[in-house]
Amino acid sequence: MTLPTDRDHGADTSVRVTVALDVLGGDDGPEVVADAALQVLNQQSGVDLILVGPTDLTHTLAADRGIADRVEYASAGSALAMDEDPVRAIRTRPDVSVQVAAELVRDQRAQASVSVGHTGGVLAAATLTIGRLEGVTRAAVAVVVPAVHHSVVLLDVGGTVDATPELLAQFANSGRAFAIALGLSEDPAVGLLTIGSEPGKGDALRRLAHDEFLDLNLRYVGPVEGDDVALGGIADVIVTDGFTGNVVLKAIEGAALNTAEAISRRYADPEPALEVGRSFAVGTHAGAILLGINGVSVVGHGASSAEEIAAYVALAVRGVRSDLVARIADQLAVSDAGKR
Numbered sequence: 640m641t642l643p644t645d646r647d648h649g650a651d652t653s654v655r656v657t658v659a660l661d662v663l664g665g666d667d668g669p670e671v672v673a674d675a676a677l678q679v680l681n682q683q684s685g686v687d688l689i690l691v692g693p694t695d696l697t698h699t700l701a702a703d704r705g706i707a708d709r710v711e712y713a714s715a716g717s718a719l720a721m722d723e724d725p726v727r728a729i730r731t732r733p734d735v736s737v738q739v740a741a742e743l744v745r746d747q748r749a750q751a752s753v754s755v756g757h758t759g760g761v762l763a764a765a766t767l768t769i770g771r772l773e774g775v776t777r778a779a780v781a782v783v784v785p786a787v788h789h790s791v792v793l794l795d796v797g798g799t800v801d802a803t804p805e806l807l808a809q810f811a812n813s814g815r816a817f818a819i820a821l822g823l824s825e826d827p828a829v830g831l832l833t834i835g836s837e838p839g840k841g842d843a844l845r846r847l848a849h850d851e852f853l854d855l856n857l858r859y860v861g862p863v864e865g866d867d868v869a870l871g872g873i874a875d876v877i878v879t880d881g882f883t884g885n886v887v888l889k890a891i892e893g894a895a896l897n898t899a900e901a902i903s904r905r906y907a908d909p910e911p912a913l914e915v916g917r918s919f920a921v922g923t924h925a926g927a928i929l930l931g932i933n934g935v936s937v938v939g940h941g942a943s944s945a946e947e948i949a950a951y952v953a954l955a956v957r958g959v960r961s962d963l964v965a966r967i968a969d970q971l972a973v974s975d976a977g978k979r
Contacts, residue, residue, distance in 0.1 A: 665943065761938040827874075
């Protein structure tokens with residue numbers, strides 16, 4: 640997936656950005672995250688890193704890669720286990736790495752955090768520690784889908800499984816601001832994911848949300864269907880609840896990889912087809928960003944490669960340089976003021 644560069648959407652590339660990078664929580668161990676840190680320092684200009692994890696471990700990882708004097712360190716005791724209740728763990732174990740990373744953003748030692756740990760833990764830490772923007776009920780988890788015609792912002796993909804029409808309207812505003820910050824469109828088209836393109840299709844949540852969207856101060860193009868997420872061309876931003884969004888996201892990933900695998904069997908060199916399939920595995924390719932909190936926080940899949948983790952850092956940096964948080968706050972204020 641190729642997104643517009645910082646220069647394409649007017650971000651100030653001269654601004655230095657400090658990112659709190661959680662070295663714990665990944666499926667393949669902290670070494671992969673440390674490899675990503677090396678890539679970031681060598682390939683991304685104006686980016687400083689704070690490695691979050693046990694002090695002995697982070698110092699050793701950095702020294703082994705020759706970057707000991709090029710990074711800062713923040714001590715964290717452990718990662719959040721996948722079977723732990725994130726809110727309870729954060730409140731009882733304040734040295735959990737996702738919490739320490741969130742505190743660095745709250746205390747303005749870092750402008751963004753990146754983790755490949757527990758998604759619910761990252762969301763809980765960001766919400767409880769960094770805080771939500773004024774008027775935001777719940778933060779949304781957003782991804783960029785590399786659709787056929789153009790990239791599509793899809794949200795929510797797992798943060799809130801039980802949504803309300805009003806909450807989906809908040810997600811629409813946040814998603815619009817994110818699409819502008821990325822440079823996908825100056826006036827993004829926003830669609831509501833449901834089972835048909837005609838108004839009135841879908842369950843009660845979707846029908847009520849449609850009415851809410853009509854009152855928003857944005858370019859609402861109406862209901863869209865699941866294939867529009869993967870094809871693009873109708874909406875730049877597609878909004879749904881976290882349960883539906885996560886199912887759609889995983890279905891796209893699985894279908895893309897399955898198709899690529901089937902095609903690859905018919906050719907002597909399977910790599911081009913497999914590469915296309917991997918590019919659609921958006922959950923592990925570009926990272927998910929939390930929208931609606933008072934800071935920038937990106938979370939990626941635990942099985943991410945060093946290259947993918949470096950891409951998560953790049954996404955976080957872009958969010959900072961494009962003033963994403965301020966854009967979301969402004970969009971919420973404008974939309975509220977412009978309701979009919």
